[in-house]
Amino acid sequence: MANEGGEQVTLETALDSPPSLPLRIESLLVRAYRAFSVAMEIPVNGRNLIVYGENGAGKSSIYKALRDLFARRPRRDALKSNAHVHALDPLLTPRVTVTFNDGKPSLEWTETRHPGLPTADPRVALAALRSSFLDYHALLETNAFHGQHRPNLFDLAIETLLADFADATSGKTLAERWTETERARPHVHSSNTDYMTQVEAACAAFNAGLEAALDAMLPIINTLLADLGRHEMRIEAFERGTVRYNNARLKKDRGFAAKELYAKLEFRGYYPQQPQHFLNEARLSALALAFYLAGRLACVPSAPSQALKLLVLDDVLVGLDYANRRPLLAVLDKHFADWQIVLLTHDRHWFEVIRAAIPTDRWTCHEMYEMVAVTGEATPYLRPVPSDIVKATLKQARDFIAQKHLPAAANYARSACELLLRKQCEDKKVAFPYKPDPKKITFEQLKTGLENKFAGDQPKLDALAAITPHQARILNPLSHDPTTSLNEAEVVAAIDAVETLTTALRTP
Template sequence: MKKITSITLENYRAFYGKYDPVLLENGENVLIYGENGSGKSSLFKGLRDFLEASNDPTFSFIRNHHDPQTRGSLQVTFTDFDDQTKDKILGTDTNHSLNDPGFTNNQPFIQNADLVKGFLDYRRLLEVYLHKEERPNLFEFIVLNLLYKYPIPAARYRIGEKWKQIDHDLFNVYNRNERIHGNAITDLAEFESNLRLTLNRISRQVNAYLLRFFKQNMRVNYTLAPMRFDYGRGKWQWNVIKDLRLDITLDGVALTNYSDILNEARMSALAICLYLAAQRNIPQNIQYKVLFLDDIFIGLDSGNRIPVTKILQHSFPDYQMFITTYDRHWFELAKNLFKNSGQSWKFLEFYAKKEKPVNVTFTRPLIIEKDSAYDKAVQYLHHDSNPDYPASANYFRKHLEEILSKQLPEHEIRNEDQSKIEAYRLKDLLKSAEKFLSKINDSVGLVMLASLNPYLHSLLHPLSHNNLSSPIYKAELIDLQRVLPSLESHLISLSHQYRLFISVNEKYDLTFQVNPSHTGHFKLRAEENHYLYKDTNGAIQVSSGKCRCVVSYDTINGVKTQVRTHTANDVNFNYNSFLGSYNTIHAYLIAQPATAHLIAVVNPLTELAYTPRGGNQTTIEDYKNSLAW
């Protein structure tokens, strides 16, 4: 079987501009929350268009009406999955598109999927029960909507299409003696027989759903009047009997006016069961099966919503399902139900985001794929009816704390006593970040951190604005929405440009040969972690980092002189880097008459002796060169 694993939208219907792909890497089902006007229905119509265009070469691409001059596309990636294990089969991705102009989706498996696709929105549900009659005639709805493309394999036709042909051939003749009219009369009898067989299967399935999942003592049957052709007294009175009505019993009592007796929740549930039963009884031997339910839970209460979700899980495991809702509470509840269903689901949120690319302000869909602090911040910022800027600022702060806690080296997010900085202490995290980026000479990252300074007050004190709904506050948050992903992306890419070299508290030595019988010894220690990093030219450098001289002494004619101890407060024996330790000590020595002749080496790292853990003594320069990047 096949599943959609990626959807990319560009300048199509409500989708202005090009969007990042919606990735469904494991062929997940999709549950979407979205406000009205957020683009849910455009996705519904987009996937429906994609499938229908595979069988319709005259299909017209619908560009976003705010940019009618720019071409767009709807690109879909399909991947094969094992029918038994449901595992993804690697190397089977195929890309197909609905382009403007030109289509590449006219593939047999897509064309077959179009013929049996299940796309249902709330408006179609109303056609079952929103009628003035007590028991409305549903022939047109059931035959031309519900069962329009329902296949009758033995007869090699689809119910709705066949009915349209029969209806045309019955009436579009000069008189009753024409062959085409006579053939239609014959076809009418066969059509009625096949329709009854189909309705029998569907009604049995509906009653099975009602009994198993709803625990209601409600049953559904149908009455189909004999489909005969009535000629009347002339052609102006020709008529075909097409009368199909539902028979509903509740607690064993037949309901003559079920629309009046059953509440909207029960009627909606019944309509959904009819639709799902029809969909489930379609012959299933096709490669891609899809069910897209757009806001169908509107008329259902929770007692009827949960059974519908169970029907979906039980009866459509081989379908890829897309479900939308504008009910936030139901979205959260359904999300928990589906997470524990044993099936693979992805949860998306759609919001209407204001755009002003030129001089006109309009909204475009904003698609949120995750449930991170950043996503929640964006949701509160761009909520169409009830934006909450303090909540947005609070979640942006949390996201920034997460970025710094996760993307900085763990050794760097430490207090003075080397305990880890708690994730909620933003000021301390920013200070650690600035210190680390300075160590590895990352000017780009330092500029990004500096760009956050104007917004720190809002992040640290989200309720402090004089007007919590002011455009100024919103503008600050929009800037944060732009800046934070750039910072996160930079820190992620930066992680491949450095590695820990020498850790805090590790020791190294420096010696100076004053003359053949006199050697100066300096015992030093790293007070901070030191890193190797790649500079802008790709050359490997050693970072800065505090270090200090702990003790020093001389050996004269092989005799060790008195050891000199240097405290942590002695500024003359504290340094900002390995290079600094050499240069400072050398400067001190050449200021003394006895050692003024000492000449500095070109590369001081060759003079610093270091013994790695479990290794032999070497120099810091040689150790640097020995490490594979």
């Protein structure tokens, strides 16, 4: 509403003044909530967060805690209804606490008070308007839940995708416009048609708002599809009905007609009417991701703001193979660079792929497992892992040296070196002859590619040359063979050479 829009400006001003760093989550504490039978703090450190968790370990509890805390329409009973049923300490009450980087007191969500109700903390109020929470079930709403019918996206658009899209004049959101339209439905019909004036005006305002929202979202969807590597398909247009009150004679038949919204999908010159039965799962997942992410980008103000913008993705990529998952990282980096991102996954390989690709100073990484307490009650166990996978692998190699496991140490040294070379080749855009599987590019090809790229940079060339003596026995795929005779000095020398190479290649 107009005065709510004014309140939002006030909140924005309060949050943005004086100028400071963008608001970010420093830590999340979850207690006696869903999978968490005790209090557990999850460090985030103001960065993006990726959590690998086995099924049942509690990662979806993190998703739900954040989603319900930063909900646009908070439920008062959401915490109590999700209390852990067998808390290790019966006196523990459910609680979710978020600490930000602004130095102010932490947000506490308890059974008696949600920080978004009744007088919302401005940090929560603004973040709720700028946050998006997606899991695999949400993606299915764009296709799988429509059976044999052409997917009608009307309800999804006004309740989720574009609910927060505000028109430029009144500041009212699309969801507010729809609420006004439903409330304008006349309770009494008469021969005098004056009773239709209010509902017709409300319908006109809603239709105009929906059209503006769709116009804003459409180009973003197609940009995201292209960035996700789906150049073969695009949304040509949205086909929508003009919502109107039907003014039916019988009360039971009265309501709104033309609540229809269809996406006209073009796939290599063909227009499938039921894409859920035409496209494969990878394309359907990419299409659903493009819809949701485009909706959020269309709704969230693009002007710089200190408010928290939060994107939480819980196993949304289960329908994508690995070749189609990598573009998502580029999409997040390109379109959500000023958002705080939380990725939750049960896929260990995908977790390692992300760790190898992400900037180490912008991500916090954790693993979660289900642990059985002495009482027999299961509870999550959190294990922080270094975001710098190369350094972590080298550390593991040195740990194996201390334990006298030389073949294992050699194997980890080789893995660290390959991870380093692959990441450097990717960052420096080193070109290689095409191979269906990029992992088939050999160690020597990676090394030679970087030597050519760094021609004239003697410190880097010297560091690359320094690993050559270790390639035959240590830095090769057979280094983990327990029958191979190794001595500690040569393995340590190889680890030192890889460590020196890491420093050299990462130095501008």
